[in-house]
Amino acid sequence: MHKLFAPPQEVVRLLMGTYPFDPYGRNDPTKVLLSCILSARTKDEITYPTADKLFSQYPTVRDLCQAHPTDLENILKPVGFYRQKAKYVRDAACYVEKYGVPKTTKKLTEVPGIGPKCAAIVRAFGWGIPDIAVDTHVLRISKRLGWTEEKDNEMKTQEKLKMLLPIHQWVYVNHLLVSLGRHVCRPQRPLCEQCVLNQKSSICPYPKRP
Numbered sequence: 001m002h003k004l005f006a007p008p009q010e011v012v013r014l015l016m017g018t019y020p021f022d023p024y025g026r027n028d029p030t031k032v033l034l035s036c037i038l039s040a041r042t043k044d045e046i047t048y049p050t051a052d053k054l055f056s057q058y059p060t061v062r063d064l065c066q067a068h069p070t071d072l073e074n075i076l077k078p079v080g081f082y083r084q085k086a087k088y089v090r091d092a093a094c095y096v097e098k099y100g101v102p103k104t105t106k107k108l109t110e111v112p113g114i115g116p117k118c119a120a121i122v123r124a125f126g127w128g129i130p131d132i133a134v135d136t137h138v139l140r141i142s143k144r145l146g147w148t149e150e151k152d153n154e155m156k157t158q159e160k161l162k163m164l165l166p167i168h169q170w171v172y173v174n175h176l177l178v179s180l181g182r183h184v185c186r187p188q189r190p191l192c193e194q195c196v197l198n199q200k201s202s203i204c205p206y207p208k209r210p
């Protein structure tokens with residue numbers, strides 16, 4: 001662990017004030033799962049309207065499982081990699097129709113198109129099971145905050161964050177760090193002078209690093 005270290009609960013408290021969030025706004029496990037497939041490398045402003053259109057035209061997983069691939073591709077065109085995602089969505093719908101939406105990470109990652117990040121999203125937002133989804137923003141900012149080491153991958157990062165934060169805060173971590181990462185703590189040249197973690201109390205160690 002780095003010597004310089006931002007106090008995790010204080011980070012969450014400050015970010016909650018800046019990026020308010022209702023973690024239970026979209027809580028149908030099937031919709032959370034299918035939306036997560038659509039969300040890869042796609043902005044929320046595109047993902048959610050596209051998902052809503054998909055669900056309005058195919059209200060059940062049976063409908064989706066039986067959908068013609070070209071029809072799905074036409075609906076999913078606004079999202080990136082829509083051909084691959086159309087295939088994943090259809091295969092995932094067939095899986096869910098047969099087995100239901102799993103609750104464990106192991107089973108969720110057996111669903112076509114679902115990796116560890118989406119598995120954590122489905123657990124947290126679909127099922128209300130505490131979990132932390134680690135994506136590129138969470139990975140990068142956890143390092144800058146001194147919570148993880150440079151060499152830590154997604155799994156190690158998730159493990160460490162779960163040890164650092166109380167279980168009731170896990171569901172907020174992804175949203176808070178993704179929001180911070182998109183607006184301020186960008187991959188290149190983070191805007192530290194505008195960051196809530198670098199104001200009066202200045203709890204982020206990154207700007208002070210030599």
Ligand code: SF4
Nearest residue numbers: 185192195198204206
């Ligand atoms: S102070 Fe800078 S490095 Fe630290 S979280 Fe904010 S933007 Fe990122």
